[in-house]
Amino acid sequence: MNVLLAFVAAGLFGCSVYMILSRHLVRVVLGLSLLTTAVNLVVFQAARSRATQPPIIPESATRLEGAADPVPQALILTAIVIGFALTVALAALVLRSWHASGTLLTTPSRPADTGDPAAPGGRT
């Protein structure tokens, strides 16, 4: 199971990096969204969540045995929310950019460069 998950995570990372490197902004957004998913899988796996028993202490017991660790679940939940918020913010930016420039491609000359086209490091 762990090996399978590791390969899935690796595949997701590869796909997302491929998409982020695209010239098309929507693909970049989708790639980043995929990247957060891949990271969540890594968090899940790194925490070695093997047990499926809920982490609730039964009555008459004082110790919890063999239960799933709730912390990685809390971490993933937080990471999902943050990833969602950032993806939405980025999508809004892309929409704005599309309204303003009429293109979704990262063309060689962009408005942020016009101040000084000869500047080194100004292009991404």
Added chain:
Amino acid sequence: MTATWEAGYTVWPVVIPLVAAACTMLIRRRGARRWVMEAAVLLTVVAAVTLLVRVTAGGTMVMKFGGWGAPFGITFVADSVGALLTATAGVVALAVAVFARADIRARRRNAGFDPLFLGMLAAVNGAFLTGDIFNLYVWFELMLVTAIGLMTIDRRRDQIDGALRYAPMSMMGATFILVGIALLFGEAGTLDMAHLATVLGGRPPSMAVTASGFLLLAGFALKAGMFPLFFWLPASYHTAPIPVTAALAGLLTKVAFYAMLRVLVTVFGYGAGGALPGAQLLLAILAGATMLVAVLAAIAQVDVRRLLSFHVLGQVAYLVMALAVASFAGITAAIFYTVHTMLVQTGLFLAAGAMQRASGSHDLRAAGGLIREHPYFTGLFAVLALSMSGVPPLSGFWAKFLVFEAALDAGTVASTFLVVIALVTGVLTLYSMSLLWLRAFWNPRRVGHAGRRPIPRAMLAGVGIIVACTIGIGIAVDPILGLSRAAAAQLVGHERSATAVDGSAEVVP
């Protein structure tokens, strides 16, 4: 109960701006909103300075949320580093808020400048004060979201374009950090930084810990704007309004450097052998490359904001150089330099805003003659430029002096080589600032309008706050140096803060 109330001081620098951010979102009247923002920033400064005084007098303060101790709950730990940098961030925010009175007008206020700025301040302070590594990541993300909002506040095409370069890169950096945290949690089973240090310190370094350390290093290096991954910064910072750029330059990259310092030194025991083989050499190479690239690129710029953006990178490189030395003196120098550069970078960008107001353009080719038109402002700018170049008796001189001294004392080949590069960079920095000085201040204006344009008093006051700080630190070095030493001692010998957090773990059932 009293103890809890005492520890409450650690959360005020985060709670005040967060609550005020929520309030400013609800207030409809622009004037009232501005007053709430300014009052909140002032209160935050007071809270941060109070915290610094208390931490200096009484040692590290720990706040355990919900009474849950180290391995289970989230803690806020105010030690000397955190408190010192929180206070500095407060001063930076104050200068920006004062300057913004003249520069952030109705449209930008209505677009949400006040809540976004307060949110960013809360995130910065949260990152400085948290003791939990996952919580640190969350504050980084809050910083990113508010920075995107602030950067695109005019909704201009170039701003959206700038944000589209900044945001994906920064999200990638956050991903590195999160994967690093995940591996660390899998290995150690805890997220509390002091507790992590104790757990990792007691066992031989494993592959996962090493991988996690380098992933975290890569993430923080990207966010700090270091060599191979720096290009997003000068491509985006200059598009934002000047107070925003000043705040971003003064706060965000420095928070990233602080996180690097805290995580590498405290958690991974960097410098004392430890789990990160070769990290020192890597940082030295990256610092040297960043310095040279940044300063050479800065010389080629004619837009003041871009020129200063490259200098932001150059100054971060000095911080990393101090960290690469890794001795006690090096870490002391890094902390002192962080305080200095947070102030001076903000001041320089604010001064660039005032220059734009006086000459009508950010382009140096259109500027000139400011020394005759605005002699007082020229004086303020000169102090900042000299402080950044490292001329005595300003804070920049001491900062550079400490870094060089630490690097020479270390005596390794890498650190000696770094000193040579840093000296060359220093000369080139002085050259770049002299070019700026000649073009904008000394030479007469060749194109553009005739006659004098006034600089609003609020702008001068904003720059003046920073100038007063850099002169003050330069003359009275001892208090800040003493604090930096105490902070470095706490970072390196983390046993004290570890026991401070662990001591309460027995409370947990």
